[in-house]
Amino acid sequence: MKKGCPYGTHRVISPKGVLPQPADVIDNTMEIYDNEVLIDVQTLNVDSASFTQIERQAEGNVEEIKKIMKGIVAKAGKHKNPVTGSGGMLIGTVKEIGPAYVGDLKVGDKIATLVSLSLTPLVIDEIFEVRPDIDQVDIKGQAILFQSGIYAKLPSDMPETLALSVLDVAGAPAQAAKLVKPGDTVVVIGGGGKSGLLCLYEAKKRAGVTGKVICVGGSEKSTDRARKLNLADEYFAADATDAVGMYNKISELTGGQLADIVINCVNIENTEMASILACKDGGTVYFFSMATSFTKAALGAEGVGKDVNMIVGNGYTKGHAEISLQVLRESPALKELFLEMYA
Numbered sequence: 001m002k003k004g005c006p007y008g009t010h011r012v013i014s015p016k017g018v019l020p021q022p023a024d025v026i027d028n029t030m031e032i033y034d035n036e037v038l039i040d041v042q043t044l045n046v047d048s049a050s051f052t053q054i055e056r057q058a059e060g061n062v063e064e065i066k067k068i069m070k071g072i073v074a075k076a077g078k079h080k081n082p083v084t085g086s087g088g089m090l091i092g093t094v095k096e097i098g099p100a101y102v103g104d105l106k107v108g109d110k111i112a113t114l115v116s117l118s119l120t121p122l123v124i125d126e127i128f129e130v131r132p133d134i135d136q137v138d139i140k141g142q143a144i145l146f147q148s149g150i151y152a153k154l155p156s157d158m159p160e161t162l163a164l165s166v167l168d169v170a171g172a173p174a175q176a177a178k179l180v181k182p183g184d185t186v187v188v189i190g191g192g193g194k195s196g197l198l199c200l201y202e203a204k205k206r207a208g209v210t211g212k213v214i215c216v217g218g219s220e221k222s223t224d225r226a227r228k229l230n231l232a233d234e235y236f237a238a239d240a241t242d243a244v245g246m247y248n249k250i251s252e253l254t255g256g257q258l259a260d261i262v263i264n265c266v267n268i269e270n271t272e273m274a275s276i277l278a279c280k281d282g283g284t285v286y287f288f289s290m291a292t293s294f295t296k297a298a299l300g301a302e303g304v305g306k307d308v309n310m311i312v313g314n315g316y317t318k319g320h321a322e323i324s325l326q327v328l329r330e331s332p333a334l335k336e337l338f339l340e341m342y343a
């Protein structure tokens, strides 16, 4: 059996010398190296920005979505959307474990991989079902987890597809939990979406009674979703590509103070400036959205003379799986909504 690098560099075909995530093409032969784990895949949870782009390209046609997804994997050996650059994650069952792999996995364990599909060697034999509402796709296929790849064993107290949905965005509520301090004013843009709702919950819990949490939904429908669960102190629907409109509204709701923390959970482009303008000097903008442009955010903030901390949405922070699943255990109402929407 061949020896593998913990980061999976042995699978990179082109360009040579890069890690598997930035690589264009990786080797997706399903014969494992000595430190790899082979997974029989059941469901892919495609990243929201990626799925939205694929759905648009396919004009909503499910057969076309399947074709595009299969095409991506056939070309790259992984599901890295060439337009958004993003992936998603998967659930499946451990089929084989290399002798040099170090970890507590056993053959037969049901796991969710917490590393992006944008670096995970994947083969899709067949696509059974596409669930466009929740960005999930049931497949017959296999994937490889590298030694460095993080995963969560699926919890037994909730449906697998529910856990998959939550774990996909686990970094967002976990970062919110770290960032928000008592008394903070927090704006969650895209607050009625999957990661947005989880962030609102953590923000309200951490900001406490002296804080203020503002939910900005992309439509009345998603805003109402958050309102019904009483997840924030203020709610409004707005187009987050309208930076000045956002600034005016947040300014009005905060008596001109603006927000200490802005969390961007949208799935479309060009929302950097609305996030930056909603934030006060010295505040923090957390761009969880994968549709964020580093260039637009950096040059945009400079262009309006805003001294704000900007955090790139690292999908991983310590304890993120536990924190995100705990939100659903703590909030029966949120769990019910997630069951309705994602299970």
Ligand code: NAP
Pocket: 047, 048, 049, 050, 086, 168, 169, 171, 189, 190, 191, 192, 193, 194, 195, 196, 216, 217, 218, 219, 220, 221, 222, 223, 238, 239, 240, 241, 265, 266, 267, 268, 287, 288, 289, 290, 291, 313, 314, 315, 316
């Ligand atoms: P989601 O459930 O689809 O939510 C996205 C939200 O954005 C929706 O509620 C939508 O509102 C809102 N939105 C869309 N257009 C908007 C606009 N013009 N103005 C204001 N809001 C708008 O997505 P998700 O699963 O939470 O994911 C959110 C983002 O996180 C995506 O960009 C995804 O790629 C990214 N992500 C990042 C990581 C990471 O590791 N950093 C991991 C997973 C996902 P309506 O429903 O009302 O249209």
